Amino acid sequence: MKRQNLVVVGAGSTYTIGMIMSLIAEKEQFPLKSITFYDTDADRQEQVAKASEIILKERYPELESFHYTTDKQEAFSNADFVFIQIRTGGLAMREKDEQIPLRYDAVGQETCGPGGMAYGLRSIGDMIQLVNDVRSFSPDAWILNYTNPAAIVAEALRREFPEDNKLLNICDMPAAIMVSYASILGKEVFDLVPEYFGLNHFGWFTKIYDKQGVDHTNTLKRAITEDGFIPEDAEIANDPNWIKTFKQVEQMVTDFPEYLPNTYLQYYLYPSQMVEKEDPANTRARQVINGREKRVHTLADQIIKDGSTENVELEVDIHGRYMVRVAASMAYNNGDIFIVMVENNGTIANLQDDVMVEVPAMITNRGPKPFSVGNISTFYKGLIENQLAYEKLVVDAYEQNSYEKALQALTLNRTVVDVPKARKILDDLIDANKDYWPTLHANKQHAVTS
Template structure:
């Protein structure tokens, strides 16, 4: 790192890449990136070229000596890397459409990180990330693997349990998004706000909120009880919480908790969208097409504002803050997916959890939390069981484990339907599930 930093982004043809590049440009004084390698597969080469050209224009406009390399040769890119970020979608948006539409067909919620859709996204993704994890000890043994790929909790669980590379961190934009939103609703600068996050990815709770060190949890619960002031994200329907429920819960749920606490309302909305053919995946497909048309413009040399409609607000802040804090040994607090190591006493030490961590050059160290409140501990443990069994199914290609994972998840409502749905989804995604080849013919 003496001559500057080498970062490799796998899934570099993603529509999110300009946001990441903007984050690196903004922080160049503290994070001198010498080389950024954008890597994608052959099927994503056209998008990689479009995004890569925009990235080069952005760097040129900023007047920085940052080299942008584009390649489909992952091993070439990894050699000598300091940080490796992953932001891939195995099967691209076509697969996401199946993940969302097929469960709805069976009367269940279709979503890319939860339920049956989350299981299949994980099973397509985990083997690819484990291959990257196998390459890194040989090609870049000191690099940190920073995963943004969803379902980030399940993926981090698999990398920690089955991966060959120990320096793994999962990152999500949800905690930073929540913090920014609450700061705005409270009318305070974000630097004055602290939130004690604990749980799992997309299943994380705010146990306390402080402004200038003083708890304002009750004030935040009052705000969240107001239907006009919702903490949500672009990809989740902003259904208002019941005031009585928020007060009785006594801690802050995240937007994804709506899938578990408001299942019927979300499903009803999804069934309406299903009939009109406008699931979130189709909306994203349209947004992606529009973004890439913008990216092609040779006069564009900044991240276009339309990217924020894509649902990844603060993505680059989460990624770049983590890289900068490791590089600069900053010792600040960030909310990350890491090995539990006893931070949450009601979950296994070796499992992935999403908690506040102190970030140093030695990596993130989780801040001890103790037990989760009894009101949420059961649901968190159920989702962790799902993630563990799903990770095992991903690695072994076991039909039985995949069926078990599906039925453990509370968004899958019937074991009979679960088997039918599993069979249909295995068939729909078989191109991206080679580990299940034998199972497809013998079940």
Template sequence: MSNQSGLKVAVIGGGSSYTPEIVEGFIQKYSEMPIRELWLVDIEEGQHKLEIVGNLAKRMVKKAGLPMEVHLSLNRREAIRDADFVTTQIRVGLLEARKRDEHIPIKYGMIGQETTGPGGMMKALRTVPVILDICRDIEELAPNAWMLNFTNPAGIVTEAVAKHSKVRSIGLCNSPINFQKYLAKTYGVSQKEVLPEFVGINHLHWVTAAYVNGEDKLDELLDPNKQYSAKNVSALDWDPEFLQSLRAIPTYYLKYYYMTNEMYKDMSESLEKSGTRAEVVSRVEKELFELYKDENLQEKPKQLEQRGGAYYSEAAVNLMYSLYNDARDIQTLNVANGGIYDFLPADASIEVNCVVTGHGPLPIPPVTVPEHVKGLLHAVKTYEQLTIEAAVTGDRGIALQALAHHPLVPSVNAAKEMLFEMLEANRNYLPNFFKS
């Protein structure tokens, strides 16, 4: 990829609290990835946040002394036209919708979480049609652009784009880059000196090897004293014997599957005391935007790292840089399976290490795929593919099938009642399900 006059980048969901991080990345890499125009785009409901974070972005660019034009816009098509890259970081229904996604399943005795289970499905049903609408604009106005998606549930969204559009799209998540940073910090080396091997799909992966300067440190990392977790998932401890027998480091999201009862109890108690993660994020965001308002602030504040999705934007900038410069480095991305896993469909989105070239990512088959993870991966992938079909068609029967096949949904009867309540609660964002 080469653009001598500089790049045009459109950030859909530009009013996000993450935006200062992506702007910081663009500034740091400007000499090797010059961005001529940066368009931050949002919807009317997000205009207030867009102006706050957008003005901070302008101050950051001015301080850096770079000839980068920062545009704030509610006109998505204007921003996308002739763009080289489009990033998507949207939340359809805002945090109020997330709150419902978390609260309603708990009432029915099920895990209420943003990206998996019933809550994750509802987020996907709201999000997939909007993302596909964005894709239609990209197909028309910027057919050669790369779309980098880190809108959750990232795996489902990435697969939906691949199945229902012609857009060149790659999905990414902050979980892998967080683990890489953890691994580098643990052994006191740079990130370039570590290489974890990831096996699985988005928010359902295992680390089956953890190389530090070429030496696999997996056995040491399975020590119960070195447990790895994240700010947006409960810190309940893994059983050390189970972890040893697993012979892999599970992503923290796997606690919902391996420790369902404990996680549900923890969620229920949190809901009673102080609310779910949605309320926590709402408070964190309120504090961040108060900081962003300060006209003397000209850099990304340290407090942003306290937000659950820290380093999402860093991962996006790294990917953009590698595509633009044909870097041929290794990054962990959401891409089409092809023939990597013979137990999943070829068009399934998987999360795997890839060599990133100027023509796109080339997936690297993992050395080890433990037999005991295949069943769970297949079950959750079945749920994901049914969810995509339901999102596109608005078919309630398919939506119920998706829930029935999810390992975190124990009862079809309860799922049906819950589904109808959640659909009704999201009526304004689900036109496909409420056609006259």
């Protein structure tokens, strides 16, 4: 079994140590020759890298090489796999993404609604540049992108790199939900076989089977509505915000019992409730800054100080394991089934072809082979077409430097809808993102003074 050369982009992330633990846990399935960290923030990366180096020496002694760099050529030359997890603007901009919509009683969330548009318009340019950089030095490397907002980023990359068959966009949220399903059923998450359709952060499980072919869907619906639903993945299990998010699944299954929803649908189905529970002075971004970010930095400092991991508790979460399992199936043609983002091309029969849908696919060394979903019914088709129109308009706004397209996008989004509100939010987001967004120009012929 060939050992792979892996590059982790955005290695200063608070998720990177968890990824390292996942690579260690999965090293029999995805053996590595080398790991390289790449980040544009040298100081942030160095802390995580020094801690990771100690972890790897203790728990992955067969790894031949580990190093970290801010040099693109050094990072991307001779790569077999590149995992990308960037956050343009950092948590400081995420906080603005959440606070600005809340001023106008709209959902303040990092990937949904206006915050997702803001984050997407920041991410697109950096992601395109990164893919070009990787291809300059390793044209045959597999690129696994899990940069948010994944739906908008995936649409932009689909347009920019239509012939790149070794670029895959992926999100771990369906897998994180399945961890809770597995706990209810007393099974291991990778023993479950899902049927699923939708867009990223906007989809539904239609069936949950196990590998013996037993259908557990009704058992799960009953358990969720009667006993409750809680996060079980190590990274989110004790997070009060995620506990509330999983609690909302009970309401969604009660209101629409046909399918099991992705947790993110709460923002689109109950936007007023989501606004009411948010505190602009204590956004989710602020909670992460004061919570996970401090916790991970403290953990890294402790490892570096001790020169060992003996005084810290390290956990493996689904975020990393899911990525690594997908990569292994690509590397060794395992044909494992995972939920990933692919161009539709008839997978959901009554949606247009040029849509980045999120569906189960067999992962091979020739890329993902999605399973046909067939036609979807009116309610779900209506919701999805509204959301995909929003996503496409956001990318149009980026490509055309168009204020009008951005305003259309926000007006369509179910978390906003109201045009005057959309315009006020957009104007505030433009001001906050002047160092990151392209300059959006109004169509003078149709512009109206607000």
